Amino acid sequence: MPIGIDALEIAIPDLYLDMTDLAVARGVDPAKFHIGLGQDQMAVSPASTDVVTLAARAAAAVVERADEADIAALGLVVLGSESAVDASKAMAVMVHGLLGLPEGVRAYDIREACYAGTAGLLTAVDYVAAHPGRTALVIASDLARYGLGTAGEPTQGAGAVAMLVRQDPRLLIIDPASTARTEDVYDFWRPEGESVPRVDGHLSNRCYTAMFARVFAAHREASGLDVxxxxxxxxxxxxxKMGRKALAGVLTPEEAEARGLDHLHRRYDESLIYSRRVGNCYTASLFLxxxxxLDHSDLRPGDRLGLFSYGSGAVGELVTATVVEGFDSRRDPAATMTALDARRRLSVKEYEAVLTESLEPVGADISSTLLPDGGPYALIGMVDGVRRYRMP
Known part of the structure; x- marks a missing residue:
């Protein structure tokens, strides 16, 4: 039976910083950010917006789009993230409570850097295959923060995606025959107790492109599928810009033109529209x-997609998906663009104050936080280590 993604939704913070403003403030040519990195805007999360609230917003959008019977059949809630807010309790359990989901489910988190969202998706596919008639909710949610004036500052961002996985999906069928590789390397890591990660940027870039080349070659050998x-x-x-480097490693623009495969580079550009305006959101980045x-390309039912997931440390996997008949009825591109356009643009001074505050320990009452989240879910404080949230 075909199993895959029936609904896929996004949640982003209500604030953003324009990359030209950041470049000017840091004394950098704006082209370094807009062209060198390929980023135009960066989502910014106030202290009242955390991984759980973003996850809840994305999951609530999926629940709203899903059939009532699919929510009643829910058997698994899994959340992939590298921005955990508790060392023991799963954020999936917190989201489950905020949304009032059915009690008879498994709920847990998965962690392996940016790969964790893909791990959650494949776990959900396996779960549905083993439990016919059941469904699964997969969430990938993260805050990418490196600190003011750091090398990683222009590659920050935040966001969440949520997916409903079921048999006979109406968006994408996931092929269970994916190809993965693992290598123990310290290209990006965050020691316990530290609020921002440590990064070897040059090593991480090399690991990413080398991992894609190895995974793609292995997948080609195993499946017989090529570009x-x-x-x-x-x-x-x-x-x-990172994905473009990896794509060029197996198919340069010149080779694509000579072989009549220009669509791969054109559609790569179409896959960047949201990311250029949101920035890095770790586990959610691939799905963004x-x-x-899906929202901006001329894809057709039956089209085969290759999805490359990478998590520093490092794990890489190539997943194959097939577009389903009527997939476009399961998405609302105009609503996503409206949400992006409706965000508040911060000055650099406001951004610096918001980021600094968001990295501080959560107090008992943060209702007076700078530029609080106006969405349906918000962090309002922490008492005795227990996080308290506002919900609808």
């Missing part, structure tokens, strides 16, 4: 690109 068999290739996007592709 010409794909309608589009989507990538994990720490910044949008997938959403952009």
């Amino acid at each position: 010409e068999d794909y309608a589009a290739l989507c990538f994990h996007l720490p910044y949008t 690109g997938l959403l952009s592709l």
Whole structure:
């Protein structure tokens, strides 16, 4: 039976910083950010917006779009993130409570850097295959923060995606025959107790492109599929230029033109529309690109997509998906663009104050936080280590 994604929704903070403003403030040529990194805007999360609230917003959108019977059949809630707010309790359990989901489910988190969202999706596919008639809710939610004036500052961002996985999906069928590789390397890590990660940027870039080359070669050998068999290739996007480098490693623009495969580079550009305006959201980044592709490309039912997931440390996997008849009725591109356009643009001074405050320990009452989240879910404080949230 075909199993895959029936609904896919996004949640982003209500604030953003324009990359030109950041470049001017840091004494950098704006082209370094807009062209060198491929980023135009950066989502900014106030202290009242955390991984749980973003996850809840994305999951609530999926619940609203899903059939009532699919929510009643829910058996698994899994959340992939590298921005955990508790060392023991799963954020999936917190989201489950905020949304009032059915009690008879498994709920837990998965962690392996930016790969965790893909791990959650494949776990959900396996769960549905083993439990016919049940459904699964998969969430990927993260805050990418490196601190003011750091090398990683222009590659920050925040966001969440949520997916409903079921049999006979109406958006994408996931092929269970994916290809993965793992290598123990310290290209990006965050020691316990530290609020921002440590990064070896040059090593991480090399690991990413080398991992894609190895995974793609292994997948080609195992499946017989090569670049010409794909309608589009989507990538994990720490910044949008990164995936372009990986794609060029297996198919340069010149080779694509000579072989009549220009659509792969064109559709890569179409997969960047949301990411250029949001920035890095770790586990959700691959799926943000997938959403952009589905919303802005001329894909057709039956088209095969390649989805490359990468998590530093490092794990890489290539997943194959097939576009389903009527997929466009399961998305609302105008609503996503409206949400992006409705965000508040911060000055650099406001951004610096918001980021600094968001990295501080959560107090008992943060209702007076700078530029509080006006969405349906918000962090309002923490008492005795227990996080308290506002909900509808």
